[in-house]
Amino acid sequence: xxxxxxxxxxxxxxxxxxxxxxxxxxxxxxxxxxxxxxxxxxxxxxxxxxxxxxxxxxxxxxxxxxxxxxxxxxxxxxxxxxxxxxxxxxxxxxxxxxxxxxxxxxxxxxxxxxxxxxxxxxxxxxxxxxxxxxxxxxxxxxxxxxxxxxxxxxxxxxxxxxxxxxxxxxxxxxxxxxxxxxxxxxxxxxxxxxxxxxxxxxxxxxxxxxxxxxxxxxxxxxxxxxxxxxxxxxxxxxxxxxxxxxxxxxxxxxxxxxx
Amino acid sequence: xxxxxxxxxxxxxxxxxxxxxxxxxxxxxxxxxxxxxxxxxxxxxxxxxxxxxxxxxxxxxxxxxxxxxxxxxxxxxxxxxxxxxxxxxxxxxxxxxxxxxxxxxxxxxxxxxxxxxxxxxxxxxxxxxxxxxxxxxxxxxxxxxxxxxxxxxxxxxxxxxxxxxxxxxxxxxxxxxxxxxxxxxxxxxxxxxxxxxxxxxxxxxxxxxxxxxxxxxxxxxxxxxxxxxxxxxxxxxxxxxxxxxxxxxxxxxxxxxxxxxxxxxxxxxxxxxxxxxxxxxxxxxxxxxxxxxxxxxxxxxxxxxxxxxxxxxxxxxxxxxxxxxxxxxxxxxxxxxxxxxxxxxxxxxxxxxxxxxxxxxxxxxxxxxxxxxxxxxxxxxxxxxxxxxxxxxxxxxxxxxxxxxxxxxxxxx
Numbered sequence: 001x002x003x004x005x006x007x008x009x010x011x012x013x014x015x016x017x018x019x020x021x022x023x024x025x026x027x028x029x030x031x032x033x034x035x036x037x038x039x040x041x042x043x044x045x046x047x048x049x050x051x052x053x054x055x056x057x058x059x060x061x062x063x064x065x066x067x068x069x070x071x072x073x074x075x076x077x078x079x080x081x082x083x084x085x086x087x088x089x090x091x092x093x094x095x096x097x098x099x100x101x102x103x104x105x106x107x108x109x110x111x112x113x114x115x116x117x118x119x120x121x122x123x124x125x126x127x128x129x130x131x132x133x134x135x136x137x138x139x140x141x142x143x144x145x146x147x148x149x150x151x152x153x154x155x156x157x158x159x160x161x162x163x164x165x166x167x168x169x170x171x172x173x174x175x176x177x178x179x180x181x182x183x184x185x186x187x188x189x190x191x192x193x194x195x196x197x198x199x200x201x202x203x204x205x206x207x208x209x210x211x212x213x214x215x216x217x218x219x220x221x222x223x224x225x226x227x228x229x230x231x232x233x234x235x236x237x238x239x240x241x242x243x244x245x246x247x248x249x250x251x252x253x254x255x256x257x258x259x
Numbered sequence: 260x261x262x263x264x265x266x267x268x269x270x271x272x273x274x275x276x277x278x279x280x281x282x283x284x285x286x287x288x289x290x291x292x293x294x295x296x297x298x299x300x301x302x303x304x305x306x307x308x309x310x311x312x313x314x315x316x317x318x319x320x321x322x323x324x325x326x327x328x329x330x331x332x333x334x335x336x337x338x339x340x341x342x343x344x345x346x347x348x349x350x351x352x353x354x355x356x357x358x359x360x361x362x363x364x365x366x367x368x369x370x371x372x373x374x375x376x377x378x379x380x381x382x383x384x385x386x387x388x389x390x391x392x393x394x395x396x397x398x399x400x401x402x403x404x405x406x407x408x409x410x411x412x413x414x415x416x417x418x419x420x421x422x423x424x425x426x427x428x429x430x431x432x433x434x435x436x437x438x439x440x441x442x443x444x445x446x447x448x449x450x451x452x453x454x455x456x457x458x459x460x461x462x463x464x465x466x467x468x469x470x471x472x473x474x475x476x477x478x479x480x481x482x483x484x485x486x487x488x489x490x491x492x493x494x495x496x497x498x499x500x501x502x503x504x505x506x507x508x509x510x511x512x513x514x515x516x517x518x519x520x521x522x523x524x525x526x527x528x529x530x531x532x533x534x535x536x537x538x539x540x541x542x543x544x545x546x547x548x549x550x551x552x553x554x555x556x557x558x559x560x561x562x563x564x565x566x567x568x569x570x571x572x573x574x575x576x577x578x579x580x581x582x583x584x585x586x587x588x589x590x591x592x593x594x595x596x597x598x599x600x601x602x603x604x605x606x607x608x609x610x611x612x613x614x615x616x617x618x619x620x621x622x623x624x625x626x627x628x629x630x631x632x633x634x635x636x637x638x639x640x641x642x643x644x645x646x647x648x649x650x651x652x653x654x655x656x657x658x659x660x661x662x663x664x665x666x667x668x669x670x671x672x
Contacts, residue, residue: 060666063582065581065582065665065666066666085586085587086586086587086588089581089584089585089586089587089589090584090586092581092582092583092584093583093584094584096582098582098583100579100669104575104578104579104582104669106576106579108275108279116264117579117580117583118583118584119264120262120264120265120268120585121265121580121583121584121585121586121589122262122264122584123262124262129264165583
C-alpha cells in the first residue's frame, strides 16, 4: 500500500509490515497488523481512526517510544525498529518533537526552562541554549511570556510552549497527539494555524486526531482500521469521500467513527 | 554522554524538589539528622575528653619515667625482702651517670614532720627530699629566691623550698626567702619559693602545702631502709622506649641480675598509659560509629520510601523526559542525585545540630569537656556516610524510575 505520490528515495518515514502484538494477561491484542506507510519530507499528515484502530500504537512507533513486534521502520534512512533504549532516546531527542493533548509542561519551571528541556538530554550542542529556546518561543509567538510559569499561561499559550519545546532541536518530525483536544475552538484554530505556519517553513508535521476539523488543516489524511491503513488520500478527496453516499469503504469508516 | 547542562539542571531540580516539599523532606531526613547529630556530639565529647586527659598526661610529661621496686610474681616474701628490692640512692646515681637518654632523674622520699615558723606549729606536713634535677623532672621552678644546687645536696645543707600554700599555712611573709623555719627540730633556711602547678590529675589535686629539702638531708632523717621513689625524664618522648631499656640495663647490672634472671624492679614510662587511653578512646569512637550506621540505616529506609513516592508522583514527568530524549541512565542519575542531595542536606543539618550540642557540652560546668569539638574527619565521614545512604537507598527507586515505559508513564494519572 505504498503511496505512489512519494518517491521512496526522499521518504522521511518508511514503514513496512509494521506489526505490534500486546499480551494483556491471557489475551493477545493485535494492535498493528502489517501496516505500510510512507511519509515524505515537509508533508503535513493527519492520522485518524477510532479507538482501537491502532493509531495510538502507530504514533508511539513513529515517535520511537515503542518497538514493533515485526516489520521495519526507516526514519531518515535509519532502521530504528531494532534499536536499544539508549539509541531510541537519542533518536527521540534529535529527530522527534512531541506535542501532547495535555501539554505536559513541568509546572515549577518557566516557559523558557520548559523549552530548554530537550537540550538537557542532548548529546552535544547545548551551548547557546538560551538563544535557541528564545528563538523557538519567538517562532510560536510567545516572546513576551518567556518567564511565566505554566499556571500563569492560558491553555493555548501552554500548547505554544509545548510546540516551542518540540521544535527546539529542529526535529525531522513534529508529532502531535490530539494537540487541540483540551482547547476551545478559537484556540484550536490558532494552534492549527501555527502548525500550518511551521509546515510552510519546511517542518514535517504528523497529527494524530479523531477530529475532521483538525484533519482538514492537513494535506493528507491516513485513516486506520483494525491495525491497517484503511484509506490514504489528499485532504480534498478524503473530505469529499466522506460525503459521498454509497461509497462502501467510506460508509464503513463512518460507521467505525460513530462508535 | 551526559552534558554539563544535565548535571546543572539535575542538581537544581534536586534542591527545588526539597524546597517545594520542605516539611516532607525535613521529616524524611529526620532520621539522618538525628543520627548524624547524636554521633557527632558523642564524638565531640570523646574528643574533648581525650584532649583533656592527654593534656593532663602531657602536664605530667610524656617523656617521664618511674622506677619502682617490684617483687616478682608468686615469689615468696622472704626470698625478696624489702632491703633487697628497694631502690637505693646508689642505683639512682648509676642511672644519672650512665643512661645517655636520661635527661634528668631524682629520687624522692617523703617524711611527715612537725614544722614550726614563729608562733605557728603544724604537725605532719609532708617533707619531700629531692635532688636539684627535680625542678627539671617535675617542670616546676622557683618564683622567688633560687632552686636547689648540687652544693646543697653534697653539703647536706639545711635549706628548704616552700610553695604558696605552705606560706599561707605557716603565716610566713609573702616573700619568705631568708626566713628560717624549724623542721623536725632542726633549723632550715628558706632559699626559694617553688611554683604551684594546678595539675589536677583525674580530679586529684596534687598541690597543697609543700616543703622540700635536699635528698641527702631527708635521708639522714629516716631509717636505713627508708622508702624512696624515682622519677626521671628522657631526652624526648620518642626516646622513651629505648630509654627504658637503658635504665633496665643499668638497674640489672647494679643489682647483679644474670641474663634471664628475674627483675626485682620495674621501669614504667608515661607513654604506655597514653597509648592505653588512646586505644580506649578509639574503641568508644568505633562504637559511636556503629550507632551512626544503625541510625543511617533507619534514615535510609525513610529516604527510600519518600523516593518511591516521588517516582510515583512524577511518573508523567518521567514519561515526558523520556519522550524528549532522556536515557534510562539520565533518569536513574537524576533520582539518585535527588536522594543523595536529600541525605546530604540532612547530614549538613545533623552536623550543625551536633556542633551546637558540642558547644553546649563545653558550657556544662564541671564536665571537663571544654575542649569538646567535632574533628574534621568526623564531619567528612558524616557527609560520606550520608551520601552513601542516599546512593544505597535511592538506588531502588531510581532504577524503578529509569525502567518506566514512557508510554505507560505518559498515560499515568
